[in-house]
Amino acid sequence: MTTAHPRTLSTLALLAAAGLALTLSGCGGPAAAGEDDTFVFATGKDISCLDPHVNGDMPQASIAANYLDSLVSQDREGKIHPWLATDWSVSDDGLTYTFTMRDDVSFTDGTKLTAEAVKANLDHMVDPDTQSGTAGGYLKPYVGTEVVDDTTAVVTLNRPYAAFLEVLAQPFLGIESPEALKRPQAENCNSPVGTGPYRIVDYVPQSKVSLVRNEDYNSAPPYAGHEGPAHLERIEWRIVPEDSTRYGLLRAGQVDALDLMPSVHVGEAEADPNVELILQDRPGNPTNLILNTTRAPFDDLAVRKAFLHSAYVDAGIDSVYFGTVTRAGGPLSSTTGFYSPDFEHVYDPDPDEAARLLDEAGWAERDDEGYRVKDGERLTVHFPYTPGAWPTAHQALVTQIQATAKKAGFEVLIENGDGATVSELGNNFAYDLRADYWNTNTADVLRIVFSSEYTESAGFVPNGSGFRNPGLDGILNDALATDDPAEREDLYYQAQQIVSDNALQLPLYNQASQVALRNDRYGNLALEPSLSLPYLYDVTAVDSE
């Protein structure tokens, strides 16, 4: 869910894929999609591995929501409900969870779902070889699972973890066939097996994933609109990174739905009677630029604060996002539990304050090009960046931040590189700025993005600031150990305060699901509640209604 992880494809490959899509858009009539009952979904970001346990980026969770079920489910209000587990109990000390599993569910490879699957999956997520930054990251308190009988699994944790059930509800922690997990990782990445409404039949990396309906599906979550098999027989999940191409395909009728709806076309899509927009802010840590505190110049708090005060973000959100995203100024997205609005305007643009802070920090002089210098060193900020991994508007926004930071005397070097290169730099703290976000359904995101526990790489480094603060660590762990909402509210307020005071991130805007659907053909595309990902199980063809 952060963005800095190993991706095998380069910018070039992204463009090649886009070029292919462009070619496709050039030929064929408008009614190409849907004719043979194949629902075509165009996603904007490449999928590194179809198994969401590995690494853990949003596109993986997005597709996983359609072929994996989870142990428990979460509704829009945040309440936890049964799913593959029919029931569970938590010990008084919060360290032991006993799950009762359904006994009438099978994986699409024929393996029967038993308590053994809980053990195999959780063990797989915490296995260092899995390089599971997201799922494995969430399971740091995990000790082990004891399989009592076919339907009873007892999970032990090493500390109370109030957010445990919430993260279990995310597709990142979806339950896969234990038999399939035994295969080599590369194989499981191409053809993971779940109990979900669809199964994967073909995967062409950087191009498309083909899914067919699981005819025996009997384990729909409580939030679903129906039971039994899905309405649509086939799904083609097409990877189309180029924003304008993806939208063009939707307009031309070659795809039925898309995600990462390009901001520049939202107005046009709103006016189109054949297009339905499904927009929803996501909880978690907002889209941001995180400041690496482990090296100069951002090891100096005053310089970090000056940088934050130098950035004009609102103007960019109005101009290139056309107001389609909501500004975020604090460490939590506004839809996250225990979010406080008090930190939204702490670092509003303030050139005078930025100048004062930099003067005090010793960066008082400027060179010929207007950049600040200290002891002959220029105030340079290295920002490795993969343009292909971000929406077009994001690329423009970072250029604007570069320009406004220059006025304050920062030389921001946007260094374009492919995903693998940027990720490698990210794993070694070899950057000053990193573009990031973290979608999750709990305020515990603060622990993942800012606590010292997450400064090591597991495929990627969740805490890109490298910030280590025992006080903050303690508060965030205390918040997991209590059920008292008032106490948690207080602790998460303190945590937001510490993060804000230390100027660890330049928050930009709330992450949002931005899905567009051709509603002249299909209806009932909903977002699953845990991460607001597109959920195709209930989608129906308009003709058949």
Added chain:
Amino acid sequence: MSLTLDPATTPVDGSAASAPSTTRSRTSRLVRGTPIGVWIAAALLAFLVLAAVAPSVFLRQDPFEIDPANAFQSPDGVHLFGTDQNGRDVFSRVIAGTGQSLLLGLAATAIGLVLGGALGITAGVSGRWLDSAICRFVEILFAFPGLLLALIVIAVSGTGVVTAAIAVGVGSAPGYARMLRTQTLQVVAAPYVETALALGRSRSHILWHTIVPNVARPLFVLVTLGIGQAIVWASSLSFLGLGAQPPAAEWGAMLADGRNYLQVAWWIAAFPGIFITLAALTTTVVGHHLQRRLEAEV
């Protein structure tokens, strides 16, 4: 490398004496025999060169000054080419990018020529064994399309303007190597080389004073033709995000920036695109004309 050619000191072959002798008749013939299209191309090329050498003549706004409130303005009197997604003046950026694009084209061509020249001339003057070794090597490089070769260089050495120039240079080197080898073989077989040999000149003297100047003669044409191609390749690399880095005003990078706004703000991509085309077209037209001139003279 020297691009100035003096027919008096560089014999082309035995018939060189029949070439027109006075400067005046040469010039007037050049003017009369030149099609109007070439004049237009030459004028445009002169404009590009002027924009590259002295951009301030044309600049009316700071090409890097953002103004989000005025993003996506269509072309008008204030912004001749409109403004981009960050409210920057597209005309200023295109003009500011001319220098970089032309310089990239020149530098890449120079690198390609030096590398290709070293390989080609060495092959041409060497014995059978080294000649065929170099030829096989060049053929292997030929198996890769030039741009792909450039991408390999970028993959190894990282992104940036300097690397892009080297990459495009390396990418074009095999072509130059092959042409220059053929040229060298012709020159080596020419009577004046035999004469030089007969006069007892040393091998290195003959190489540097007789062979290289004569091989270099058609280079002028190759360079003009090559620059156009190099500009397109360098722009391609920047388009892919592998060349100039933001906020650089480089045509390819600007084209890449604008491509996702084509449906709402065509001018962001169109004008850099037009300038890439112009630069490639004008250098190619002028180059072809010079080539025909040269052939007619010979």
